[in-house]
Structure formats: C-alpha cells, structure tokens
Amino acid sequence: MNRADERVISARWIFPVDSAPLPGGTITVRDNQIVAVLPREDRTPDESHDHAVMIPGLVNAHTHLDLSRLRSQTPPRLPLTDWLGEVIAFRRKTSGDSALDAVQFGLAESLRFGTTLIGDIAGGGLSWDALAAAGAWSVCYHEALGLTEKRAEAAWGEAADWLRSRPDSRRVRAGLSPHAPYSVHRAIIEAAARIAPVSVHLAESPEERELLEKHAGEFVPFLKKLGVWEPTSLAPSWDWIAWRCSRAAHALLAHGNYLPPKTPVGAQSTLVWCPRTHTAFGHPAYPLTAFLAAGHRVALGTDSLASNPDLDVLAEARCVRESHPDVANDTILRMATLDGATAMEMDHVTGSLTPGKSADLAIIPVADADPADPHDLLLRLPLPEKPRRTMWRGTWRD
Numbered sequence: 196m197n198r199a200d201e202r203v204i205s206a207r208w209i210f211p212v213d214s215a216p217l218p219g220g221t222i223t224v225r226d227n228q229i230v231a232v233l234p235r236e237d238r239t240p241d242e243s244h245d246h247a248v249m250i251p252g253l254v255n256a257h258t259h260l261d262l263s264r265l266r267s268q269t270p271p272r273l274p275l276t277d278w279l280g281e282v283i284a285f286r287r288k289t290s291g292d293s294a295l296d297a298v299q300f301g302l303a304e305s306l307r308f309g310t311t312l313i314g315d316i317a318g319g320g321l322s323w324d325a326l327a328a329a330g331a332w333s334v335c336y337h338e339a340l341g342l343t344e345k346r347a348e349a350a351w352g353e354a355a356d357w358l359r360s361r362p363d364s365r366r367v368r369a370g371l372s373p374h375a376p377y378s379v380h381r382a383i384i385e386a387a388a389r390i391a392p393v394s395v396h397l398a399e400s401p402e403e404r405e406l407l408e409k410h411a412g413e414f415v416p417f418l419k420k421l422g423v424w425e426p427t428s429l430a431p432s433w434d435w436i437a438w439r440c441s442r443a444a445h446a447l448l449a450h451g452n453y454l455p456p457k458t459p460v461g462a463q464s465t466l467v468w469c470p471r472t473h474t475a476f477g478h479p480a481y482p483l484t485a486f487l488a489a490g491h492r493v494a495l496g497t498d499s500l501a502s503n504p505d506l507d508v509l510a511e512a513r514c515v516r517e518s519h520p521d522v523a524n525d526t527i528l529r530m531a532t533l534d535g536a537t538a539m540e541m542d543h544v545t546g547s548l549t550p551g552k553s554a555d556l557a558i559i560p561v562a563d564a565d566p567a568d569p570h571d572l573l574l575r576l577p578l579p580e581k582p583r584r585t586m587w588r589g590t591w592r593d
C-alpha cells in the first residue's frame with residue numbers, strides 16, 4: 196500500500212540524469228518533493244505512462260521571451276550584423292505592451308514543451324512579473340545595452356536600480372545581462388559581474404573578435420551607422436570578458452561559437468549553446484567535444500524565436516545528437532537538464548530526478564521501439580506528435 200500523501204508514478208523508462216536510466220521505474224512524490232526513485236518492482240504505481248519516458252523538467256539556459264513575436268520574421272543570416280539590424284529595427288517599433296504579450300506567448304510555449312527552469316534575458320527586466328507568476332523556476336537577466344560612455348552610464352543606472360528594487364522571490368531570481376561585446380561598454384561587464392549573476396553573448400561571430408582586438412571589420416560600419424562607434428569603450432578581448440565574468444556568482448556565456456577551447460572559463464561560468472540557431476546561421480561545426488574535453492560545462496538554450504522555430508529544449512538536444520555523434524547520449528541529456536540547473540545555481544533544487552529535489556519532471560511520449568540505448572527514444576527516434584505532460588513542484592501543469 197502506498198501512503199495516502201504520496202503519489203507513485205511510473206514510465207516506460209525513467210532518466211534520473213544523475214544515475215542510470217531505470218526501465219519501468221517509479222518515482223514517488225510527496226507534497227512538492229521527490230522522495231524516491233526506484234525500480235518498478237519496489238512500488239506499485241498510482242499512475243503509469245507506458246508509452247512515454249520520464250525526464251527531469253527541461254532547462255532553457257538562454258532565451259529572450261520578449262522576442263517571441265518574431266517567429267519567421269527575421270530568418271537567421273550572415274553577416275550577423277545584417278540580422279542584428281533587422282532585430283534592432285523590430286525592437287524599436289515594439290511597444291511595452293506588445294513586448295509583454297510576446298513574453299506571455301513565449302512563456303506559454305516554453306512551459307508546454309516541458310521546461311521547468313528558464314534563464315530569460317529581458318529588456319528592462321520586463322519579464323519579471325510574468326516569470327514570478329509562472330509555474331517554473333527562472334532567472335530574469337535585465338538586459339543592459341550601451342556602448343558609448345554616455346549611453347553606458349544611463350544603462351547602468353537603470354540596471355542597478357532594477358536590481359536593487361527586486362522583491363524577494365524563491366521562484367525567480369535577478370541577474371544582469373550586459374548584452375554583448377559589441378553592444379555594451381566594458382565597464383558594464385565588469386560592474387555587472389561584481390554584483391550579480393550575469394548572462395553575456397560571447398564569441399558569436401569571428402567579426403566580434405576582429406572588432407575587439409583590431410577595432411576593424413564589419414561591426415565598425417554597423418556601429419557607426421547606429422551612432423555608437425567609440426572604440427575606447429570596447430572590452431579588449433574574449434579572454435578579458437571570460438575572466439571578468441568568472442567573478443560573478445554565476446555566468447552564462449551564450450553561444451561561444453568561435454571561442455577557443457583553451458579560453459579560461461571560471462568554475463561558476465557555463466557556455467550556453469543554442470544548437471538550432473547555430474545551424475540556421477550556418478556557422479562552422481561547434482567545438483563541443485573540445486569544450487567538454489577542456490572541462491567546460493556546456494548547457495543548452497533555445498535563443499529566441501527571432502532565430503529559432505520554437506522554444507523546445509529537447510529539440511535542441513536532438514540537434515546536438517545529430518551534429519555530434521561522438522558525444523554520449525547521457526551527456527547530451529544532462530546538458531538539457533542538470534548542467535543548465537548547475538549553470539544557474541539551481542542544481543540543489545532541480546535538474547535531476549533525485550530524492551530531496553523539487554518534483555519537476557516531464558513525461559515525453561516516445562516511439563514503441565526498444566533500442567539498445569534507451570536514450571535513443573528521446574534523442575534519435577522520431578517522437579510521436581502527442582502532448583507532453585509536465586509536473587512542477589509536485590503539481591501537473593494541465
């Protein structure tokens with residue numbers, strides 16, 4: 196007999212992520228916590244998902260929910276500055292209300308796909324209230340944009356005020372996002388990392404390096420056209436940025452498409468890769484194997500709907516499976532869950548199916564097949580078009 200205050204849920208496979216997959220295992224939930232993860236014969240399930248697998252709730256470590264109305268509007272293309280110009284033009288004509296509507300839209304989509312922890316970058320920290328009310332954990336990174344000394348001063352004042360005025364919340368925590376090396380004054384990167392967790396776009400294109408190290412390349416006319424060309428405000432190198440960010444409580448270094456694997460990335464820093472966006476832009480192969488071999492933690496993000504077809508972290512993991520045959524399946528699933536939670540200092544709460552952690556999980560319908568490696572059900576075989584179910588803090592979302 197199961198205890199009245201416990202629910203025992205089984206699935207065809209359970210992937211705890213921090214331990215080996217369990218065929219027909221069970222998970223026991225009491226209140227909002229996981230209290231046991233066991234082989235099936237140990238507990239009689241109250242609820243069985245025989246055509247689905249159970250994984251920890253997915254973790255999206257890099258998105259911009261406020262761009263969620265841009266699906267198919269700004270197809271990725273190189274040079275990056277052309278695409279950035281289009282996104283900037285869109286943002287300039289977007290009102291606060293429509294940005295909020297975009298946040299709600301993107302948030303609903305993220306939750307539907309089984310995400311239970313989100314790292315969102317938001318202009319003006321605009322997504323805070325929506326995230327605080329959502330059925331998910333999150334970190335809201337207030338975006339700071341401002342390259343010239345004058346603009347940087349104003350941007351920093353606004354970001355620091357926002358950070359100071361954040362109410363206490365267990366669900367959503369505050370961070371800062373000095374946007375990118377080409378869009379933000381070096382002093383903002385340095386100051387942000389000193390007082391908050393940070394999320395920074397880094398090494399997204401080879402031209403970014405040319406800009407920092409030689410003050411040359413396609414970013415120069417781009418910045419001149421925007422009226423913000425001020426080379427003395429630029430950070431000197433990617434190494435400098437990685438080093439400054441390593442002082443933050445945690446740092447998410449987004450993309451890193453061209454980052455040399457030997458770059459000194461701090462222990463509290465995580466590279467966040469957005470594989471489908473990477474592919475859509477047509478960048479050369481991502482050095483994932485070299486990053487992992489160098490000991491860097493790599494988590495996954497969807498980036499925004501300005502460059503991605505949807506906000507499904509599992510689809511990102513499946514893209515990694517396809518592009519990196521040499522990376523192990525369990526590593527890829529960990530990148531989509533526990534590594535993202537560790538990246539945002541939430542691994543004591545979520546990211547794996549572990550007794551004592553929050554009952555955050557996704558039930559993913561899978562093909563009726565029996566591959567030698569059960570991870571293939573999730574990462575390689577076609578997924579049936581059936582809705583997923585998600586539990587956050589012990590409560591089903593639907």
Ligand SMILES: [Zn+2]
Pocket residue numbers: 257258259396449498499
């Ligand atoms: Zn981004």
